[in-house]
Amino acid sequence: MKNRGFSLSIAKIPVNEAARLEDLGRLAVLDTPPDSLYGDLTRIAAKAIGAPIAAITLVDRKRVWFKDVRGIDIIEVPRDASFCSHAILQDDMLVVEDMHLDPRFHANPYVTGAPQIRFYAGVPLVTARGFKVGTFCVMDFAARLLAPQDAETLRALARQVATHFERSVVDSELRLAASRIGTLINESSMGILSEDENGRIAAVNHGYCRIFGLKNGPASMLGRTGGPAAEEFKSLFVRPTEIERRVAQILACREVVVGEELRTVDGRTLERDYLPIFVGTVYKGHLWVLRDVTEKKDAERIIESQKVQIAATAKLSALGEMAGGIAHEINNPLAIIQGRSQHLRSLAKRDRLDKEAVLVAANAIDTTTERLAKIVHGLRSFAKDGDLDPCESLQVARLFGDTLAFCAERFRNSDVRLDVDTGPAGLALWCRPVPLSQVLLNLLNNAFDAASELTERWVRLEVRDAGDTVTIAVTDSGGGIPRAVRDAMMRPFFTTKGVGKGTGLGLSVSKGIVESHGGSLELDETCTHTRFVVTLPKLAKGAP
Amino acid sequence: MARAAPTPTILVVDDEDEIRSLLKAEFTLNDCIVFEAANAKEAIQVLIERHVDAILSDVRMPGGDGLELLAYIRQNVRPLPFFFMTGFSGLADEAHGVEAAFFIRKPFRLDSVVENVITCVRGAELDRHQEAP
Numbered sequence: 001m002k003n004r005g006f007s008l009s010i011a012k013i014p015v016n017e018a019a020r021l022e023d024l025g026r027l028a029v030l031d032t033p034p035d036s037l038y039g040d041l042t043r044i045a046a047k048a049i050g051a052p053i054a055a056i057t058l059v060d061r062k063r064v065w066f067k068d069v070r071g072i073d074i075i076e077v078p079r080d081a082s083f084c085s086h087a088i089l090q091d092d093m094l095v096v097e098d099m100h101l102d103p104r105f106h107a108n109p110y111v112t113g114a115p116q117i118r119f120y121a122g123v124p125l126v127t128a129r130g131f132k133v134g135t136f137c138v139m140d141f142a143a144r145l146l147a148p149q150d151a152e153t154l155r156a157l158a159r160q161v162a163t164h165f166e167r168s169v170v171d172s173e174l175r176l177a178a179s180r181i182g183t184l185i186n187e188s189s190m191g192i193l194s195e196d197e198n199g200r201i202a203a204v205n206h207g208y209c210r211i212f213g214l215k216n217g218p219a220s221m222l223g224r225t226g227g228p229a230a231e232e233f234k235s236l237f238v239r240p241t242e243i244e245r246r247v248a249q250i251l252a253c254r255e256v257v258v259g260e261e262l263r264t265v266d267g268r269t270l271e272r273d274y275l276p277i278f279v280g281t282v283y284k285g286h287l288w289v290l291r292d293v294t295e296k297k298d299a300e301r302i303i304e305s306q307k308v309q310i311a312a313t314a315k316l317s318a319l320g321e322m323a324g325g326i327a328h329e330i331n332n333p334l335a336i337i338q339g340r341s342q343h344l345r346s347l348a349k350r351d352r353l354d355k356e357a358v359l360v361a362a363n364a365i366d367t368t369t370e371r372l373a374k375i376v377h378g379l380r381s382f383a384k385d386g387d388l389d390p391c392e393s394l395q396v397a398r399l400f401g402d403t404l405a406f407c408a409e410r411f412r413n414s415d416v417r418l419d420v421d422t423g424p425a426g427l428a429l430w431c432r433p434v435p436l437s438q439v440l441l442n443l444l445n446n447a448f449d450a451a452s453e454l455t456e457r458w459v460r461l462e463v464r465d466a467g468d469t470v471t472i473a474v475t476d477s478g479g480g481i482p483r484a485v486r487d488a489m490m491r492p493f494f495t496t497k498g499v500g501k502g503t504g505l506g507l508s509v510s511k512g513i514v515e516s517h518g519g520s521l522e523l524d525e526t527c528t529h530t531r532f533v534v535t536l537p538k539l540a541k542g543a544p
Numbered sequence: 545m546a547r548a549a550p551t552p553t554i555l556v557v558d559d560e561d562e563i564r565s566l567l568k569a570e571f572t573l574n575d576c577i578v579f580e581a582a583n584a585k586e587a588i589q590v591l592i593e594r595h596v597d598a599i600l601s602d603v604r605m606p607g608g609d610g611l612e613l614l615a616y617i618r619q620n621v622r623p624l625p626f627f628f629m630t631g632f633s634g635l636a637d638e639a640h641g642v643e644a645a646f647f648i649r650k651p652f653r654l655d656s657v658v659e660n661v662i663t664c665v666r667g668a669e670l671d672r673h674q675e676a677p
Contacts, residue, residue: 331631332560335650339566342654346573364562412559413604 009104011085016131021061023131027165028172030058030065037164038068041136045157046070049150051138053117056125056161057084058134071139072115081109083139087122088132093151096120098143118143121151123158128166136161191290197283199225211270211290212236238263250274254283261293268294310509329375329409333368340364374405389432391517396429396463396470397422403440404461407448416448416457423463429470430539431517439510439521440472443532446506447476450530454478469519471535478530486523552665553577553594557587557601557613558629567600570654574662584608588616597665598625600648600657625664627657 014020024030038056046054053071057064064082066075079085086104087094096102099111099118110117122137136158146154185192191208195201204218214221234240243262250257257274264270273289340361347353400422411418429436440461447459460475481489489507507521514521519536554576556567568578579594581587583605590596599617601610610628617624631650646664648657 327631329631331650332563335629335631335652336560336562336566338651339563339570339654343566343570343573346570346655350573352573364566368562412606413609415606415609 009107010080011082011104012089014089014132020131020133023127023129024058024060024133027127027133027169029067029165029168030060032067034068038161039070041157041160042068042070045136045138045154048153049121049138049146051119051121051140053115053139055137055139056134057082057122057137058125059085059088059132064134067134074115077110083108083110083117083120084122084135084137087120087135087137088124090124093121093123093154094135095146095151097145100143116141121146121154123154125158125162125165127162133165189291191288191292193288193290194277194285195225195288196285201225202285208290211292236264238265251286254286268292269297307512329406330372333372333375336368337365337372340368389434391430391432393428394431394433394436396427396472397425399429399433399437399440400461400463402433403437403444407441407444411448411459414448414452414457416451416459419458419460419462421460421462423470424465427463427465427470428538429536431536435513436517436536439513439534440474442506442510443474443534446532447474447478447530450478451476466535468539469535469537471533473524473531473533475527475529475531480525480528480530481523486525489523550669551575551577552597552662553579554661554665555579555581555587555590555594555596555599555601557581557583557599557605557610559583559602559605559607563602563629566654567657570658571661574658576658576662582607584610584613584616587613591617591621596624597668598627598661600627600629600661603628603630623668625661625668627661 042054042056046052051071053069055069056067057069058067059079059082062079064077064079064084069075083094083096083105096105097119099105099108099120105111105120108117117139119140119142120137121139122135124132125134125136126132136154138154185194185203185205188205188207191211192203192205193201193208194203201221201224204221206218208214209217209221234244237243246260254276256276257272260272262270262272269292271291271293273287275287275289277284277286344353344358344361347357400420404418404420408418444459444461451457451459454477456477458477460473462473462475464471464473511521514534514536517536519534521532521534524531524533552575554567554571556564556571556578557580558564558567559582564580564582568580571578579590579596581590584601585608587599587601587608599613601613603610614626614628617626625646627646627648629648629650629652646660
């Protein structure tokens with residue numbers, strides 16, 4: 001049929017066109033292969049309505065693409081020449097009983113030329129997000145009416161198509177999620193076993209089979225019952241009945257359990273998680289997750305033993321720092337004792353050895369010997385390894401006395417004033433005296449080193465009763481610690497002292513000792529001087 | 545004919561009472577006059593007020609150490625026999641760069657300390673007399 005000279009009427013572009021096209025893209029249905037489901041729907045439409053042509057169409061940017069069509073051999077038309085681009089502007093269906101009588105379509109090439117459409121009825125396909133992405137339509141070569149029940153059928157079929165579009169989106173998202181989870185489970189080095197609410201194995205991975213040495217692989221286990229509770233697993237563990245009881249308990253509680261340790265008979269350590277699965281509030285089985293942490297545990301043990309060695313090193317080096325002072329402490333009294341005996345000899349040689357001279361010498365030797373004994377006692381208790389000592393109740397005054405016995409001389413000799421406030425009388429701590437004395441000595445040594453380089457030289461040691469805790473503060477005349485040092489100073493091997501002067505272990509080891517007492521060792525950042533505060537509970541764990 | 549030796553005057557500087565009184569007793573027994581000081585400041589005061597032939601001094605003391613004292617003497621007093629006494633084992637560290645001083649390590653043999661100091665004082669006396677016109 002010839003064009004009668006009327007111009008082609010082009011449908012308006014919907015106002016939400018960009019979002020509409022994006023939603024069409026979301027459906028991922030354009031240019032997909034034929035699907036029998038949609039073929040069935042167009043067949044039903046054509047049959048029910050008695051129309052020769054039925055189509056499911058999608059209005060793309062420049063074209064209308066037919067997801068399914070019967071009755072004509074067209075799968076795509078330009079959007080400008082399409083009927084459906086008009087139909088998607090409607091809220092309900094577009095019915096054109098006779099194209100020749102409609103100014104929008106009588107000049108349309110598909111009306112004037114092949115396939116010479118006369119009748120069109122199309123219902124917009126509305127997505128879940130409310131966009132009209134295409135139509136379900138029927139067409140005829142002759143003008144006709146659409147019965148109301150046929151209109152209803154068409155609307156119902158359009159809803160079916162829209163629903164299927166959405167479902168296939170959800171399906172593909174599920175497939176993606178499932179393959180992500182599948183990859184995670186299959187490739188994980190952790191052992192993962194999923195059981196359904198009846199205890200049947202729903203999924204299991206290679207990691208699980210590897211951990212338990214199951215040679216048949218995951219496939220052989222699916223559908224069976226009894227994962228970690230099964231008879232064959234019991235022989236794998238140390239204390240199997242205990243584990244069996246625990247598994248039963250966990251299954252009864254249906255609460256998340258993370259990181260429980262299991263020991264296998266071949267010396268491995270496993271960590272086990274239990275993760276119940278709930279759909280809404282309905283229990284749908286659970287996951288068992290197992291990790292072989294043998295290497296991690298071994299590494300932790302090695303680190304633990306290295307810490308002990310480091311602590312010993314630090315102690316020796318602190319002792320080394322003290323050695324000069326100690327030599328002085330010992331040699332001075334020795335000089336007095338030896339000198340007194342030699343003086344007695346000199347007197348004897350000259351026959352001037354009277355009673356008084358002997359008493360003076362004897363007194364001097366006695367008091368000096370006592371002084372030496374005290375130093376040696378302090379030295380012995382410092383050098384001995386007190387880390388495993390039991391806690392005991394220790395008077396703060398005694399702790400201070402024992403520690404100061406060593407370093408008071410050093411302070412005095414270098415003109416560093418040492419102020420000591422032992423706090424309220426009878427104040428006591430529940431602690432291991434030797435390590436704590438080491439902490440105190442270390443803090444005093446640091447304070448001494450800092451103060452002895454200044455013109456204003458003092459160190460203050462004070463204790464305060466803070467109710468449940470006791471705080472011991474060591475302050476020196478220094479002006480605080482630079483921020484950069486502050487962050488690093490508690491780390492092992494960090495030192496600002498010169499080569500050979502410090503190991504950088506004192507603070508980190510001291511912190512460890514204080515923390516093992518349930519206390520804390522911190523720099524008081526509010527103090528204008530350098531002030532370290534040790535806070536210790538009066539009654540630590542294990543106290544009577 | 546040898547002249548009668550003058551009585552040596554010794555300054556003992558140590559913060560430890562016992563060391564001072566011990567040295568004082570032994571030097572006195574050997575016919576010396578002994579002054580005591582507990583630190584460099586006190587020692588300087590003695591040097592200002594008294595004639596001293598030799599000094600025995602501890603190295604580290606509160607209130608002015610032995611090195612300060614030595615420096616003061618080098619600057620302000622005629623050359624004097626100067627004996628450092630120290631209980632520290634690392635002598636070299638403590639008095640690094642100090643020359644023309646004697647070191648006595650604690651503990652010491654009292655008789656040899658006294659003998660050495662007196663010999664030294666007499667030697668210094670002799671030097672002075674020989675140098676005199």
